[in-house]
Amino acid sequence: MTKSFDLTDGSVVVVIGSGAGGGTLSNELAQNGIDVVCLEAGPRLAVGDFRNDEAYMFKKFTWLDPREGSGDLSKKFPAFLCKTVGGTTTHWTALSLRMREHEMRARSTYGEIEGAALTDWPLGYEELSHYYAMAEDKMGVAGTHDMPRLPANNHFMLMNAGAMQLGYPNAPTANLAINSISRDGRAPCQQLGFCKSGCLMQAKWSTLYTEIPKAESTGHFELRPESMVVNIEQGADGRVTSVIYEDSNGDLVRQKARAVAIAGNAIETARLMLNSKTKQCPDGLGNQNGLVGRYYMRHVFGRIAALMPGKVNMHRGIIQAGSLEHEAHHDPKRGFASGYHIEVAAMTPETLARNLLAHEGWGSRLTDVIEQYAYFAGAIICGEDLPRSSNRVTLHTDRKDRYGQPIAHVHYEYDDNGNAMHEHAMRTTENIYQALDAKKTYRFPASSATHNLGTARMALQEADGVCDPHGQVFGVPNLYVSDGSVFPTAMTANPTLTIVALAMRQAVHLKQQMSGRVL
Numbered sequence: 476m477t478k479s480f481d482l483t484d485g486s487v488v489v490v491i492g493s494g495a496g497g498g499t500l501s502n503e504l505a506q507n508g509i510d511v512v513c514l515e516a517g518p519r520l521a522v523g524d525f526r527n528d529e530a531y532m533f534k535k536f537t538w539l540d541p542r543e544g545s546g547d548l549s550k551k552f553p554a555f556l557c558k559t560v561g562g563t564t565t566h567w568t569a570l571s572l573r574m575r576e577h578e579m580r581a582r583s584t585y586g587e588i589e590g591a592a593l594t595d596w597p598l599g600y601e602e603l604s605h606y607y608a609m610a611e612d613k614m615g616v617a618g619t620h621d622m623p624r625l626p627a628n629n630h631f632m633l634m635n636a637g638a639m640q641l642g643y644p645n646a647p648t649a650n651l652a653i654n655s656i657s658r659d660g661r662a663p664c665q666q667l668g669f670c671k672s673g674c675l676m677q678a679k680w681s682t683l684y685t686e687i688p689k690a691e692s693t694g695h696f697e698l699r700p701e702s703m704v705v706n707i708e709q710g711a712d713g714r715v716t717s718v719i720y721e722d723s724n725g726d727l728v729r730q731k732a733r734a735v736a737i738a739g740n741a742i743e744t745a746r747l748m749l750n751s752k753t754k755q756c757p758d759g760l761g762n763q764n765g766l767v768g769r770y771y772m773r774h775v776f777g778r779i780a781a782l783m784p785g786k787v788n789m790h791r792g793i794i795q796a797g798s799l800e801h802e803a804h805h806d807p808k809r810g811f812a813s814g815y816h817i818e819v820a821a822m823t824p825e826t827l828a829r830n831l832l833a834h835e836g837w838g839s840r841l842t843d844v845i846e847q848y849a850y851f852a853g854a855i856i857c858g859e860d861l862p863r864s865s866n867r868v869t870l871h872t873d874r875k876d877r878y879g880q881p882i883a884h885v886h887y888e889y890d891d892n893g894n895a896m897h898e899h900a901m902r903t904t905e906n907i908y909q910a911l912d913a914k915k916t917y918r919f920p921a922s923s924a925t926h927n928l929g930t931a932r933m934a935l936q937e938a939d940g941v942c943d944p945h946g947q948v949f950g951v952p953n954l955y956v957s958d959g960s961v962f963p964t965a966m967t968a969n970p971t972l973t974i975v976a977l978a979m980r981q982a983v984h985l986k987q988q989m990s991g992r993v994l
């Protein structure tokens with residue numbers, strides 16, 4: 476049942492973005508009878524538009540509007556996220572891990588670290604665990620509840636065997652939001668290995684074919700694709716009244732709103748808040764303390780490839796079948812706070828070749844190595860980085876995008892803690908492959924972030940953050956943030972399960988606020 480709401484209908488909740496945060500929130504609200512208009516900058520693809528071809532789908536999915544990076548980020552492509560209905564859940568690799576309890580108390584656990592704005596999360600682990608369980612059930616996370624684990628492919632078995640040679644215990648395949656059995660009207664995984672190209676089987680959870688159509692079936696939801704929000708308007712009483720977006724014809728349109736929830740993925744969320752300058756908030760919505768865009772985190776990240784003596788065939792099966800969590804704990808004796816995961820991560824021949832170029836140079840040495848693609852293994856490291864005020868999203872002073880809006884400038888540099896963790900993690904990963912007689916290992920840079928967090932951090936009080944513990948923006952009673960921007964610290968795990976859990980929690984809160992006529 477496709478619903479259409481009037482532009483002057485000020486009773487609707489406007490959700491900006493249809494990915495992990497926005498798609499989930501939209502469906503949760505619509506299931507509870509709350510009218511939602513979801514504005515998504517990207518187009519709506521059908522599963523039939525997917526092709527098992529990463530390079531082809533990259534062009535279809537990816538946010539290619541300009542951004543600028545500095546520090547340890549790529550200048551031209553500082554972050555990798557998608558501009559399409561379903562957001563980056565069309566492209567993600569579905570590792571769905573919970574935050575550890577001690578990570579929620581980062582300040583209390585790690586103590587004071589120079590330059591790091593560490594803080595404890597302003598909510599309890601028990602409460603979050605309740606929503607983790609609901610999120611795992613929604614997403615069908617294999618390895619949790621009644622969902623059987625997915626089988627290991629050769630690529631993960633190899634990594635696990637290397638780790639065991641070093642004395643680490645046997646590790647199961649990861650918790651993945653990929654069907655191991657038919658579930659939720661979707662097929663089980665066929666181990667095709669094209670998870671980043673959209674999943675033709677729909678075995679991998681993506682809001683494109685789960686939350687969005689479910690929301691539509693309620694009659695309380697309208698999706699407007701190719702609708703790029705450029706401004707959020709605020710009334711004299713401090714409440715936001717409407718959003719302005721550019722539609723597919725290039726026309727500027729105003730949609731009235733009862734409440735607005737931004738889920739544009741942390742860089743775009745901060746940019747939109749900073750670009751929405753109003754009489755009451757001349758430096759951008761929620762930016763009265765200059766905190767919007769600050770404390771940007773992207774995880775301590777690195778990529779390793781190893782040339783093994785036997786065939787690995789890393790392209791076969793789920794791209795990120797397993798994650799080793801043996802170094803995820805906090806042990807300051809290693810020379811850094813917090814910990815990291817080592818995650819198996821298959822690369823296409825094209826990605827491998829592009830990265831090897833820097834090591835082998837152009838010519839026969841490079842082609843000789845590429846010919847051995849079947850013998851390569853790949854991994855990424857993903858560790859907790861610490862929030863720093865200087866790592867931040869700001870508006871570019873003179874460059875604008877095609878919508879006439881200042882583009883985002885993203886500055887990010889590792890600190891001493893991050894550098895020490897990075898070195899430890901890369902060395903451990905190399906040791907794992909060398910324990911199985913790797914002929915050679917290669918370190919590749921990871922200068923485009925895939926996890927974007929922290930730019931509108933939540934806090935108990937306004938002086939310390941942009942949002943309250945429910946994601947409500949301080950000083951703007953009906954404006955919410957519904958993505959990883961609200962994370963006050965980054966945790967070790969990949970973020971999406973936590974984003975979904977928080978969106979589900981926020982939906983409960985919004986419903987209560989609306990029933991109580993607070994909103």
Ligand SMILES: Cc1cc2nc3c(=O)[nH]c(=O)nc-3n(C[C@H](O)[C@H](O)[C@H](O)COP(=O)(O)OP(=O)(O)OC[C@H]3O[C@@H](n4cnc5c(N)ncnc54)[C@H](O)[C@@H]3O)c2cc1C
Pocket residue numbers: 491492493494495496497514515516517555556557558559560561562563564566567568569570571572671702703704705738739740741743744747795925926927957958959969970971972974
């Ligand atoms: C290669 C890759 C692999 C990944 N694998 C994993 C993994 O294994 N596990 C994990 O936990 N995470 C993974 N991630 C990260 C994961 O995809 C993100 O954490 C998650 O999708 C973020 O959800 P979100 O709702 O914040 O943003 P998104 O899912 O990116 O959705 C944001 C949406 O908002 C839209 N938007 C932005 N600005 C506007 C605007 N102004 N107006 C209208 N629409 C707007 C965008 O077009 C986009 O569709 C991966 C990411 C990448 C790139």
Ligand code: SF4
Pocket residue numbers: 653663664665666667668669670671673674675676677678679792793794
């Ligand atoms: S390996 Fe599984 S999740 Fe990945 S694309 Fe194939 S069917 Fe989908």
